[in-house]
Amino acid sequence: xxxxxxxxxxxxxxxxxxxxxxxxxxxxxxxxxxxxxxxxxxxxxxxxxxxxxxxxxxxxxxxxxxxxxxxxxxxxxxxxxxxxxxxxxxxxxxxxxxxxxxxxxxx
Amino acid sequence: xxxxxxxxxxxxxxxxxxxxxxxxxxxxxxxxxxxxxxxxxxxxxxxxxxxxxxxxxxxxxxxxxxxxxxxxxxxxxxxxxxxxxxxxxxxxxxxxxxxxxxxxxxxxxxxxxxxxx
Numbered sequence: 001x002x003x004x005x006x007x008x009x010x011x012x013x014x015x016x017x018x019x020x021x022x023x024x025x026x027x028x029x030x031x032x033x034x035x036x037x038x039x040x041x042x043x044x045x046x047x048x049x050x051x052x053x054x055x056x057x058x059x060x061x062x063x064x065x066x067x068x069x070x071x072x073x074x075x076x077x078x079x080x081x082x083x084x085x086x087x088x089x090x091x092x093x094x095x096x097x098x099x100x101x102x103x104x105x106x107x
Numbered sequence: 108x109x110x111x112x113x114x115x116x117x118x119x120x121x122x123x124x125x126x127x128x129x130x131x132x133x134x135x136x137x138x139x140x141x142x143x144x145x146x147x148x149x150x151x152x153x154x155x156x157x158x159x160x161x162x163x164x165x166x167x168x169x170x171x172x173x174x175x176x177x178x179x180x181x182x183x184x185x186x187x188x189x190x191x192x193x194x195x196x197x198x199x200x201x202x203x204x205x206x207x208x209x210x211x212x213x214x215x216x217x218x219x220x221x222x223x224x
Binding site: 001032034036038042043044045046049050055087089091094095096097098099100101 | 142144151152153154157166168169202207208209210211212213214215216217
């Protein structure tokens with residue numbers, strides 16, 4: 001099983017700032033990694049797939065990069081609605097696994 | 108508009124069984140693989156299962172293998188999760204989701220399953 005480790009667990013930031021979230025895989029997932037956003041009481045929303053492709057309707061301030069074992073999600077200019085929990089997920093082989101999440105909170 | 112509506116959650120005793128349903132609309136159900144993902148209270152996301160478009164192939168997480176079965180009825184646009192031998196650690200919100208290349212592109216709002224005596 002591939003373990004995805006997200007860091008930091010919590011990130012405190014202010015609106016307008018640029019933030020970078022990390023997801024590290026225990027073995028290579030090539031570029032088969034996605035990022036999701038989840039707000040309290042809501043279902044997750046797909047943001048990025050295959051490491052760097054934005055899903056339909058996702059604003060350009062969200063970008064993903066990386067390959068192999070190290071991936072990042074960057075939010076360029078935090079908007080108030082971006083304060084949420086972010087998860088990564090791989091699809092390289094069974095079982096699919098998610099990271100433990102990074103909470104982006106208002107400083 | 109893609110809509111996924113889960114039902115069937117509730118309170119069940121340890122060792123009991125429950126069947127979740129997910130009614131799909133707004134897309135050609137039989138053209139998409141589907142999955143279940145759960146989230147224990149205050150915890151992260153955990154993949155549960157994934158089923159192919161035809162229903163001929165399904166994969167399950169080790170934590171539920173042998174206890175949970177995923178199936179689908181393409182004539183009625185419905186996804187199912189049969190859960191047997193339930194344990195306290197199965198307590199979670201269960202989401203159904205439409206899969207796109209094994210990523211989860213669209214999600215339902217979830218149904219809560221509580222396993223407790």
